[in-house]
Amino acid sequence: MQxxxxxxxxxSGLGGLVCANILAREGKKVLxxxxxxxxxxxxxxxxxxxxIFDTGVHYIGGLLPGQNLHKYFHYLGIADKLKLQRxxxxxxxxxxxxxxxNEYPYAQGTENFVKQLTKFFPEExxxxxxxxxxxxxxxxxxxxxxxxxxxxxxxxxxxxxxxASEVINELTENPKLRAVLAGTNFLYAGIENKTPFYVHSLSxxxxxxxxxxCVNGGSQISKLLIKEIRKLGVTVLKHKxxxxxxxxxxxxxxFVKTSDGAIYRGKEFISNIDPKIxxxxxxxxxxxxxxxxxxxxxxxxxxxxxxxxTLKPNSFPYLKHNYYxxxxxxxxxxxxxxxxxxxxxxxxxxxxxxxxxxxxADGISVLTYMQYDEVEKWKDSFNTVAEKDDRGAEYExxxxxxxxxxxxELEKKFPNIxxxxxxxxxxxxxxxxxxxxxxxxxxxxxxxxxxxxxxxYLSPRTKIKNLFLTGQSISMHGILGVTIGAVxxxxxxIGRKYLVDKINSAYKELR
Numbered sequence: 001m002q003x004x005x006x007x008x009x010x011x012s013g014l015g016g017l018v019c020a021n022i023l024a025r026e027g028k029k030v031l032x033x034x035x036x037x038x039x040x041x042x043x044x045x046x047x048x049x050x051x052i053f054d055t056g057v058h059y060i061g062g063l064l065p066g067q068n069l070h071k072y073f074h075y076l077g078i079a080d081k082l083k084l085q086r087x088x089x090x091x092x093x094x095x096x097x098x099x100x101x102n103e104y105p106y107a108q109g110t111e112n113f114v115k116q117l118t119k120f121f122p123e124e125x126x127x128x129x130x131x132x133x134x135x136x137x138x139x140x141x142x143x144x145x146x147x148x149x150x151x152x153x154x155x156x157x158x159x160x161x162x163x164a165s166e167v168i169n170e171l172t173e174n175p176k177l178r179a180v181l182a183g184t185n186f187l188y189a190g191i192e193n194k195t196p197f198y199v200h201s202l203s204x205x206x207x208x209x210x211x212x213x214c215v216n217g218g219s220q221i222s223k224l225l226i227k228e229i230r231k232l233g234v235t236v237l238k239h240k241x242x243x244x245x246x247x248x249x250x251x252x253x254x255f256v257k258t259s260d261g262a263i264y265r266g267k268e269f270i271s272n273i274d275p276k277i278x279x280x281x282x283x284x285x286x287x288x289x290x291x292x293x294x295x296x297x298x299x300x301x302x303x304x305x306x307x308x309x310t311l312k313p314n315s316f317p318y319l320k321h322n323y324y325x326x327x328x329x330x331x332x333x334x335x336x337x338x339x340x341x342x343x344x345x346x347x348x349x350x351x352x353x354x355x356x357x358x359x360x361a362d363g364i365s366v367l368t369y370m371q372y373d374e375v376e377k378w379k380d381s382f383n384t385v386a387e388k389d390d391r392g393a394e395y396e397x398x399x400x401x402x403x404x405x406x407x408x409e410l411e412k413k414f415p416n417i418x419x420x421x422x423x424x425x426x427x428x429x430x431x432x433x434x435x436x437x438x439x440x441x442x443x444x445x446x447x448x449x450x451x452x453x454x455x456x457y458l459s460p461r462t463k464i465k466n467l468f469l470t471g472q473s474i475s476m477h478g479i480l481g482v483t484i485g486a487v488x489x490x491x492x493x494i495g496r497k498y499l500v501d502k503i504n505s506a507y508k509e510l511r
Contacts (some may be wrong), residue, residue, distance in 0.1 A: 001166075002263070002265060003262065003265075004026040004265045004266060004267070005029050005030060005031040005235075005265070005266040005267070006023075006029045006266065006268065006491075007023050007028050007029070007030045007266060007267070007268050007269070007270060007337075008031045008033065008194050008256060008264055008265075008266035008268075008269050009030065009031065009032045009033070009086075009269075009271075009272060010033055010242045010245075010256065010269070010270070010271045010272060010273055010278070011033070011034065011035075011041065011272030011437065011471070011473055012032050012033075012034035012039040012040060012041065012226075012236065012238075012272070013040065013041025013042060013043070013272050013273075013482070014040070014042065014043055014220070014222070014225075014470075014475070014479065014482045014483065014486070015034070015041075015272045015470035015471040015472070015482045015483075015486045015489070016032055016041075016220070016272030016470060016471070016486075017039070017040070017226065017229065018072075018076060018225070018470075018482070018483055018486035018487070019270050019272070019486045019489055020032050020169070020225075020229045020234050020236075020492055020500065021076045021077070021225060021228055021229050021232065021234075021471055022076075022079035022490045022491060022494075023493065023494070024222070024229055024232035024233060024234045026494055027309060027502075028235040029233070030229070030231070030233075030235070031234070031235045031236075031237070031264060031266065032166070032234060032235070032236045032237070033187055033240040033242055033256070033258065033261075033264065033506060034236070034237065034238055034239075035238075035240060035241035035242070035265045035386070035437070036238060036239075036240045036385070036386055036435060037238060037239070037241070037384070037385045038221050038238075038331050038385070039110060039223075039226055039236065039238060040219055040221070040222030040223075041056075041222075041272070041437075041471075042055060042056030042057060042325035042436060042472075043055075043056065043057055043218050043219050043221050043222040044056070044222075044435060044462075045218065045219040046220060046224040047311055048187060048288050048308065048363075048423065049310040049423055049488050050362075051218050051300045051311075051350035051352055051363035052082070052217040052352055052354070052363070053109075053217070053311045053352060053361045053425075054217050054218045054219075054350075054352070055306075055307045055367055055432075055435065055436075056218070056364065057214065057218030057221070057369075057479060058213070058218075058322065058348075058350040058365060059087060059092070059207070059211055059212060059213050059214075059322065059350070060155045060211075060212050060214065060218075060479045060480075061205075061206030061207035061208075061209055061210055061211050061212070061480065062081075062206035062207075062210060062267045062298050062480055063079075063208065063210055063212050065212040065347060066303045067206070067209050067210060067264075068145060068146065068147055068206065068480065069206065069479065069480050069483065070486075071503060071504070071507045072147070072365070072483050072485075072487070074501065074507055074510055075227045075503040075506045076225065076228065077224075077244060077490070078221065078224040078225060078228060078499050079271070079341075081224050081302055082214070082220060082221070082224070082485065083214065083215040083220060083303060083322075083355065084211065084212040084215060085214075085215050085318050085320070085357075086210070086211070086212055086320075087108070087211040087212060087213060087236065087321060087322075088319075088320040089107060089108045089109070089112065089469070090107050090108075090112065090116055091103075091105030091107055091116060092106060092107070092108055092207065092225050092321050092322065093184055093207070093211075093321060093323075093324060094106070094288065094321055094322070094323050094324070095179070095180045095183030095184065095323075095325075095326075096324070096325045096326075096413065097179070097279070097324055097325070097326050097327070097329055098325075098326070098327045098412055099327075100176075101122060102119065103323075104180040105117065105208070106184065106204075106208065106210060107416055108207075108210055108211055109208070109209075109352075110132050110136070110192055110208065113128075113132055113208050113310050114132060114467075116322060117180070120178075120180075121177050123175060124172055124174055124177050124357065125146070125178065125246045127172040127174075128177075128181075128427035129169045129241075130170055130171050131168070131181055132193040132208065133206075133364075134167065134171075135196075135200070135201040135204065135205045135326065136201075136205060137160065138162075138197060138198050138457055139202060139205045140203040141159055141198075141404075142198070142202065142345055143413060143447040144484045144487055144488070144500070145202065145480075145484065147500060147503060147504060147507075148500065149397060149496050149497040149499075149500035149501060153184075159198065160196060160450070160453035160454075161196065161450045161451065161453050162196060162197040162198070162450060163193055163194065163195065163196065163197060163450045164182065164185070164195045164196065164197045164199065164200035164226045164450075165182065165190075165192045165193055165195070166197075166334055167197045167200075168181045168194065175198075175329055176329055177339070178329075178332075179326070179329035179332045182200075182332045182333060183324050183326070183332055184204060184324050185200065185332065185333065186202045186324055186346070186348050186367070186369075186473055187204060187478070188200065188301075188444055188477070188478075189301040189302050189336060189369070189443050189444055190333060191333070191336065191337075191447065192333035194447075194449050194450060195447075195448060195449075195450065196371065196448050196449075196450040196453065197450075198449050199476070200203065202223070202390060202415070202476050202478075202480075202481060203476075203477075203478060203481075204355060206274075211319075213351075213353035214353065215353045215354065215355050216353070216354060216355055216373060217265050217352075220382050221479070224428070225295055228329045234305070239260075239386060240258045240259075240260070240262070240275075241258055242256045242257070242258055242281060243257055243258060243259050243260075243281065244256065244281055244282075244283050245269065245271075245281045245282045245283065245467070246255045246283045246284055247276070247282065247283065247284045247285035247369055247464060247490070248284070249464070251285055251464065252343040252464065253266075253269045253282075253285075253464055253466050253467050255424065256269065256281075257446070263314070267466065268468070268493060269466060269467045269468070269471050269488060270467075270468045270469070270470055270472070270473075271467065271468070272470050272471045273437045273471070274294060274438045274439055274471075274473070275295050275298075275439055275446075275458060275469055275471075275473050276296055276298070276439050277438075277439060278469065279292060279295055279296065280466075282464070285464055287463050287464075288458070288463060289420070291503065296459070298446045298447075298455075298473075299439045299444045299447040299449075300372075300438070300439065300442035300445070300446060300447065301372060301443050301444040301445060301446070301447045302369050302372055302442065302443060303335045303369075303372050303429035303432055303433075303439075303440060303441040303442055303443060304367050304368065304369060304370060304427070304429070304432065305344075305367075305368050305369070305370035305395060305402060305406070305426070305427070305428055305429070306365060306366070306367045306368075306426065306427040306431075307365070307366040307367075307403055307406050307407075307424060307425075308363065308364075308366075308424065308426070309363065309364040309366065309417075309423075309424050310362065310363055310365065310421075310423045310424075310425075310438070311360075311361055311362055311364065311420050311422055312420055313422065314358070314360045315360065315383055315415075315419070315420035316360060316361045316364070316417070316420040317359065317360060317361065318340050318351055318359055318360055318361040319351055319495050320351075320359055321495075322348060322350045322351075322388065323348065323349040323413070324346070324347075324348050324350075325346060325347050325413055326345065326346040326446040327346065327409075331345040332346070332384055335368075335369055336369040336371075338371075340374070343368075343370075343402075343405065344368035344369065344405070344489050345410060346369075347365070347366055347367060347368040347406065347409065347410070348367045349366050349410075349413075350364070350365045350366070351363070351364055351365075352365070352368075356399055366406060366410060368406060370402075370429055371429075371508070372427065372429045372433075372440040372441060372442075374398075374428075374429070375395075375398070375428050375429050375430050375469065378391045378392070378395050379430070379506060381395075381430070382432075382434055383430070383434055384434050384435055391430070391510065396422065396474060399426045399428065403424055403426055407424075412495055418424075428441075429441030430493050438458045441455070443477075444478075445471065445472035445473035445477050446458070450508065455487070456475050458473055459474075460474055460485075460488050460489040460491075460492050461492055468489050468492055469484075469489065470485055470486050470488075470489040471485065472485070474488065475488055476487065480493060487499060487500070
């Protein structure tokens, strides 16, 4: 007789692993199925020339004792096991421009944030204070951001419909300060006059509270979670690509089938993969056309072209901060909507943190936007460690051309960068699609629209009563956002107040 599980989780991204952890603590018999060689979704890392690169987690926030992510990670059993490096307190991010020698800092701590930025905008101190206070006000409106159990989360449509660009523009008329305050919108793929201010606030505020790099990569988060859930009795299997989700005559999911023909039966099911792909896997259940249409036509956020650079020994200084660089201040909101001839209009630079840091960097990640249609001609190819496929010479030529263009832009900021390079490696939207499982390789799940605040909002509950969703398209993206989304998903199964009370009680015992 085949083993039956209480909970079957499809995908081992952060959301799936957090759900597995929480539900296993409730005595549930949990199975996690992962299609890839490596667990972790966006937490995956890879190594080139002995340098560890992150694919999606370049830094995290809110990890000082008492801060929100620290509370969640403590409950999950991993907070005290993470190997972290605190980023520069006076500037963990710098916003820079081709036509400006200044480097505009994002500092840790509210007062320090205002202090450091006011040095560049002495007459705008009041506007900068209003900016950070407005962000905190928005964040305070989301109960789970504060690790509180309000059963009726934000329903204020006026709050949800505030636009990030409009709020910033109302605070100051200084065009440079506007560009600086919006300059890290790569964290959420911001779109002018569309992206809600709450997305901006939830993405950025926790970094101002505290900002950290994961030493030797963010995959330690998934590895620690895997270790914890296995101790809790969870079964975790890789190379298990789910190819169908089968419902019974009662309209409930009965089992999932994997590509190797195996069948896994359960009582409740959680999908941690792209909701669009999830719906395509469902068999024997007719979802309402309106529900299918809403999800299948939901706008994805833009994807990324990532250049990973390994450096010659002792050639380039290690910097405890990131750069968000733009050709000019006018590009801050429009760099995702580029014309090919002007690509890239901006980029992010991050450094690989290592345990034996000697003052020099060994790896740099450079990320910029890339539309999926630039690589769509190769969409029928699929290439991962688990499933090898050669996309062909034309694709390699495309990557080489884009690499050269991006390096030319990088040289403007770092004139000696080419002399320091040992090797380069590239990830395109197809890479992210294949490894992460999103249909277009999108960076942050579904795009949010302040004019239609509920359009791309997805409840963890689906129209099938024992099938639930988690991941970056639920609630918010990012480490904190996905963790909170997993708490929301589990709340549907065990109750929100009950779960949040347990999280807070566990933290009180620590204190």
